[in-house]
Amino acid sequence: MPTELMPGPGNAYAELVARSWNKSLPMTALWEITYACNHKCAFCYNCPERGRRELSKEQIITSLSKIADLGCVFLVLSGGEPLTRPDFFDIAWASKRLGFAIRVYTNGYLIDEVVARRFKELMPFEIEISFHGSNPESMDKLTGVPGSFERVIQGIKLLRKYDLKVNMKCPITKWNQGELRGIRDLAESLGCHAEFDPVITPRDDGDTSPLALQADREFLNKLWSPEYADVTHEEVPVPRNDTLVEANCGTGRSTLAIDPYGNIYPCVQWRRSAGNITEVEDLRALWLHSPVLNEVRRIAMEIPKTTLKSCDSGEFCSFCPGVAEVQTGDPRNLYPQVRMNAEIKKQRHSEFLAIQSKTPA
Amino acid sequence: MMGTASGGANPQTEAPRKHPDSASRVYDGEAFIVLPQSHQYKILNQVGTRVWELIDGTRTVDDMANIIASEYEVSIETAHKDVSDFISDLKENGMLANSDNGKVA
Numbered sequence: 001m002p003t004e005l006m007p008g009p010g011n012a013y014a015e016l017v018a019r020s021w022n023k024s025l026p027m028t029a030l031w032e033i034t035y036a037c038n039h040k041c042a043f044c045y046n047c048p049e050r051g052r053r054e055l056s057k058e059q060i061i062t063s064l065s066k067i068a069d070l071g072c073v074f075l076v077l078s079g080g081e082p083l084t085r086p087d088f089f090d091i092a093w094a095s096k097r098l099g100f101a102i103r104v105y106t107n108g109y110l111i112d113e114v115v116a117r118r119f120k121e122l123m124p125f126e127i128e129i130s131f132h133g134s135n136p137e138s139m140d141k142l143t144g145v146p147g148s149f150e151r152v153i154q155g156i157k158l159l160r161k162y163d164l165k166v167n168m169k170c171p172i173t174k175w176n177q178g179e180l181r182g183i184r185d186l187a188e189s190l191g192c193h194a195e196f197d198p199v200i201t202p203r204d205d206g207d208t209s210p211l212a213l214q215a216d217r218e219f220l221n222k223l224w225s226p227e228y229a230d231v232t233h234e235e236v237p238v239p240r241n242d243t244l245v246e247a248n249c250g251t252g253r254s255t256l257a258i259d260p261y262g263n264i265y266p267c268v269q270w271r272r273s274a275g276n277i278t279e280v281e282d283l284r285a286l287w288l289h290s291p292v293l294n295e296v297r298r299i300a301m302e303i304p305k306t307t308l309k310s311c312d313s314g315e316f317c318s319f320c321p322g323v324a325e326v327q328t329g330d331p332r333n334l335y336p337q338v339r340m341n342a343e344i345k346k347q348r349h350s351e352f353l354a355i356q357s358k359t360p361a
Numbered sequence: 362m363m364g365t366a367s368g369g370a371n372p373q374t375e376a377p378r379k380h381p382d383s384a385s386r387v388y389d390g391e392a393f394i395v396l397p398q399s400h401q402y403k404i405l406n407q408v409g410t411r412v413w414e415l416i417d418g419t420r421t422v423d424d425m426a427n428i429i430a431s432e433y434e435v436s437i438e439t440a441h442k443d444v445s446d447f448i449s450d451l452k453e454n455g456m457l458a459n460s461d462n463g464k465v466a
Contacts, residue, residue, distance in 0.1 A: 012404045016388060025388070073386040101384035101395035103436060123382040125397040165400050 001031075021253045022246070024288060024297060029067045029169075029256040030076040030268050033060060033309050035092060039107050040144030041130070043171060043210040045203050046080060054260035057087040059278050062093040063262070066283040068098045072256065074125070075100035078268075080260065083110040089118050101125040105169075109148060111155030126229035127159060131168040133175075134182025135199040142175055156190050166192045171200060172223070173213040180231050196231060198341065199221060199318070202320070204271050212338060218325070219343070224348045236352040237345035239315040248303035248319055252296040256287065266296040270322030296321075299331050307332045313342035314347065372422035372441065377448055378458040379416055387414070399455050410434060412447055416457070422448055 010107055020027050024241035032053075035048035055063075067075065067340045075095050082088055083106055095102055098113065102124040108131075111119075119127065129152065133139030139149035159166050172180065180196055195300065198215055204210045215223070222228055230236045252266035263273040264286070273292040276281070288294060308314030311334055319338050321331035328335055379385075392410040394403040405413055411432065415425045422444055430440035434460040451457050 013402055016391070016393060016404060019389060027386075027388075027393075071386055071388070072393060074382055082385075099384050099386070101397060123397045125384075125395055125400070165397075 015298045017254070021115075021250055024253045025071055026256045026287070027072060027255055028074040028076060028254060028259065030078055031060070031067075031258045032080060032260050032268075033082050034077045034086070034260050035080040036084040037079060037107070038084060038109050038145065039081065039148060041132070042144065042174060043141055043200050043213050045210065047204040047207075048080075049261070052261055055262050055278065057090055059087075059262070060091050063101075063104065063277040064095055064098050066259060066277065066280065067256065068100065070256070070283050070287060073099075073101055074103060076103040076105060078135065079107040080354040081107050081109070083115065089122065091295060092124070093361075094120055096122060096225050096307050097224055103128065104316045107143070107148075108152040108155040109145070111158055111206075113158055116155070116158035116164075119164055121161060124164070126165040128167045128169050129156060129192075131170050131183060131187075132188055134174075134179040134355070138176050138179060144171065153186075153190070156192060160191045166190070168192050168194045170194060170196050172196050172215045173200060174216050174219070175213065177215045177223075180228070184231060185311070199320075199337070201269065201323050202327050204326065208327060211329075211337065217340060221348075226352075237349050238317055240304075242304045246299065246304075247300040248308070248321065249300060251300050251321060252293045263333050265355075266293055267322060269320050270296060270325065272296060276283050280285075303332060307334060311339065311345040313339070316342040316345035318342075372426070374421060374443060375417050376419050376421050377449075377451070380456055380458050383456055385413065394456060396455060397420075399456035401454075403454065408443075409447060412444060413451075416451075416458065418458075 017027065032046070035046050036056070036188065037044070037046070039135050039200050077088070077092060077095070082104060085091070092102055093337045096219035102171070104124050104127045108129040112165060119142055131139070131152065133149065136149035139152070140146050150303050156166055156168070168183070170176065170180070170183050176183070185193045196218065200210050200214045202211060223232065224237050230336060245267055250267065251270050257265040257268040262276040262278045264275050265271055265273060272274050272292050272293040303319060303321060308317050308319060317338050318341065321335070324333050325334050326333040367385070380396065382398050385392050385395055387410055390407045390410060392405040392413045394413070396403065396447065402436055406424070408429070411427055413430060421437065424439070425446040426441040428445055429435070430437045433440070448457070
């Protein structure tokens with residue numbers, strides 16, 4: 001009877017995640033515990049409010065139990081650069097004591113032997129490190145910090161020495177689009193997994209200047225072709241499957257996001273505040289019944305039936321209503337970069353099917 | 362195997378404790394357990410979840426088996442065997458703390 005251990009992730013995990021989405025009960029909370037950062041990435045979307053005080057360690061630790069009561073099992077400590085807070089490990093340990101599995105999003109620049117050892121004691125589930133180039137010139141150009149490549153590589157080596165799981169996350173830009181294989185090979189040589197994200201977003205205040213760094217169309221044409229299958233792990237772009245979850249995405253459902261001032265958002269991308277974590281008494285009631293979040297969820301459910309249906313390449317759209325709102329003023333509007341990616345993916349998909357239909361069985 | 366966990370531990374004195382690095386929450390009656398040390402997730406069924414909830418470092422295997430027997434209306438013998446087997450599985454999967462001073466701490 002009781003023994004029914006199932007190795008995950010597998011179907012049981014996928015079903016659990018789908019149930020959590022459909023009930024709007026997030027398994028993950030992402031907390032940007034500071035906007036302070038020691039890198040000056042050209043495409044960063046954070047917009048600190050000048051002169052506004054970020055939450056203190058005590059305010060954060062006091063609020064963590066509300067997130068635990070909501071039922072989140074994963075807590076992402078993000079930023080800015082979370083390690084610039086001298087009380088980072090106090091916050092992380094308080095999180096661990098509340099039973100969270102901790103993920104850390106960091107640029108890795110401040111990880112030395114002492115910090116790596118403290119991470120080993122903490123034992124986070126994983127550490128995700130932003131990484132931007134296969135060599136010092138391209139990486140340092142994107143971070144705006146000379147020497148960042150060498151420092152971050154050293155930090156990753158220290159974490160790996162202690163057998164900590166490290167993912168290297170690379171936003172694809174026109175500055176590093178030719179280096180993806182080099183970055184992947186570097187990650188593998190360090191015992192890490194590299195993840196590439198072709199989406200560059202506007203800043204949270206609507207400033208679209210980061211979009212000038214987007215990978216160009218010629219490159220994206222290659223990225224979504226079999227030529228880059230060794231990087232994308234997809235022979236061919238796969239259409240959306242909107243049958244498991246009746247919404248465009250997990251906004252308001254899968255991940256609660258909190259900024260350094262305590263504002264609660266439906267996800268990290270869509271900055272409609274539903275309240276402040278330091279003021280709310282019953283976070284579960286707020287999350288499930290807030291008019292702001294109810295509207296966000298309603299819009300997210302409409303999008304597959306409206307916005308995506310009206311787009312010729314809708315089934316290939318990785319549409320983000322948060323980006324749509326900040327860039328166009330309406331969360332339902334298609335924006336140029338999602339349209340371009342979807343068109344390319346659809347074309348690549350059609351070409352693949354055409355080749356398949358000509359290939360003898 | 363009735364009433365005896367793997368490694369010859371005594372079900373009357375053995376009080377298992379969750380691995381200190383594990384993290385878990387219960388969703389729809391099923392425990393979702395994250396194991397950072399092995400980078401894995403585990404999901405338990407409802408009865409396994411109940412045992413997982415009972416594991417607190419003070420209850421012995423016997424204690425837990427008695428509770429399961431009464432709550433699920435199974436014989437004491439069946440509950441002892443199943444709880445012991447389950448605890449063995451949890452150990453094999455690295456979900457419990459290591460032995461300490463002759464007991465599973």
